[in-house]
Amino acid sequence: MxxxxxxxxxxxxxxxxxxxxxxxxxxxxxxxxxxxxxxxxxxxxxxxxxxxxxxxxxxxxxxxxxxxxxxxxxxxxxxxxxxxxxxxxxxxxxxxxxxxxxxxxxxxxxxxxxxxxxxxxxxxxxxxxxxxxxxxxxxxxxxxxxxxxxxxxxxxxxxxxxxxxxxxxxxxxxxxFENNRLALHLAYVGSLNDEILDLDDICLSLFEELWVKYPAALSCRYGIEGGSPLEMLDKVCARRGFLLRGNECDYERAERAVIDDFRKGRLGRITLDEQADCAVFGWNK
Ligand SMILES: Nc1nc2c(ncn2[C@@H]2O[C@H](COP(=O)(O)OP(=O)(O)OP(=O)(O)O)[C@@H](O)[C@H]2O)c(=O)[nH]1
Ligand SMILES: [Mg+2]
Missing domain, CATH: 3.40.50.300 (P-loop containing nucleotide triphosphate hydrolases)
Known part of the structure; x- marks a missing residue:
């Protein structure tokens, strides 16, 4: 990454x-x-x-x-x-x-x-x-x-x-950005210019994070039951019919759909930052 x-x-x-x-x-x-x-x-x-x-x-x-x-x-x-x-x-x-x-x-x-x-x-x-x-x-x-x-x-x-x-x-x-995990959160919510982002990186790390914090969101919408982030993306392609000629996965389309689902709230209400991340506000100094 x-x-x-x-x-x-x-x-x-x-x-x-x-x-x-x-x-x-x-x-x-x-x-x-x-x-x-x-x-x-x-x-x-x-x-x-x-x-x-x-x-x-x-x-x-x-x-x-x-x-x-x-x-x-x-x-x-x-x-x-x-x-x-x-x-x-x-x-x-x-x-x-x-x-x-x-x-x-x-x-x-x-x-x-x-x-x-x-x-x-x-x-x-x-x-x-x-x-x-x-x-x-x-x-x-x-x-x-x-x-x-x-x-x-x-x-x-x-x-x-x-x-x-x-x-x-x-x-x-x-x-x-001092903290790449927090920078990724900005990318997921659409605060960074999508044109400068690597769609694969963003989507796969979003899966990784959501699977830890909100597994039910991924199971409900895409039928994901685990596996690597790439296997999760395969599942999205199969489930949503994002296939190219020869039944190959249309990863780009699937990635855009997942990111859009997340941004529009179709995966449910999600908070990415932890309460401990509030250290960035420097209140305890
Ligand atoms: N669901 C939801 N959407 C919102 C809310 N506030 C803004 N939006 C949407 O978020 C998008 C960005 O809103 P803007 O007001 O243009 O954001 P901005 O901070 O002025 O953005 P820049 O000018 O690019 O810095 C728009 O599509 C809004 O409709 C909110 O509270 N809930
Ligand atoms: Mg504005």
Missing amino acids: KTLQWFPGHMAKAVRAMEKSVAVCDGIIYVLDARCPAASYNRTLEKLFGNRPVLYVLNKCDLADGAEKFVKIFKDNGAACVAVNAADSRSKRDIAGAISSLIEERRKKDGERGFKRTFRFLVCGAPNTGKSTLINLIAGNARARTGDKAGVTRGEQWIRLGEWELLDTPGTTPPS
Whole structure:
């Protein structure tokens, strides 16, 4: 398995732009993928934030298994955190409430002094975690462009919403990954550009990990009862009829189908990161 690496020029540019924009922001909305909150966290961004309050949003909680366990870890460590499904309007109240609490004290102080002002927030996170979808949820309509692949938002965009202004930013990952297992999690959820990934590697290691953590998901959907990851892929080809001429397995088609099943939640609710992976947040220092 190759070490995953991906830090294209547009990401370096996005980080430089954020460095400037954060100066006018009152708070940070850090969007993480609830299936892999630690993997989708980029520690190198934290130094841009200064002492601005940060709200961690565990998004796509509809696809994750037990996002609330992670919310508890964040809160136990004094971090503001909320789990939401940005694609569902029912999450609007939760996210709006969490943002309000983040700046409540500032607002109260301003109120005592008799002024009312706009609060600005930087919305950041890894590609494809749902930053733009979250902004649209808060706005109540489609202001920011969204899409089911990494790198849809290419430049910064301010979205004005009454007394709030939210800055949508392009997704970024760290310049290098310290932990290849966590980098793989980002690849599985679609946070890395699929075009730079080796489909075989990604799918076979996804099988390996799911067989340990969620064997029933593989048995139910594909009838997998064990074996090597390659044998599991054979099973998918046979079961789903992904065959080429001469009855040879169409591995590429099977791999794409498996990854798509995982990403769309057809394998059930799955969380990849372990609670111990939260060490990346550096809370115990
Ligand atoms: N199931 C589910 N899908 C979601 C959720 N939030 C976003 N999505 C989907 O995830 C995909 C990515 O959403 P975007 O809002 O474009 O993500 P982004 O973080 O802005 O991505 P970049 O701009 O590429 O960094 C879209 O297909 C959304 O519909 C969620 O909570 N649950
Ligand atoms: Mg976006």
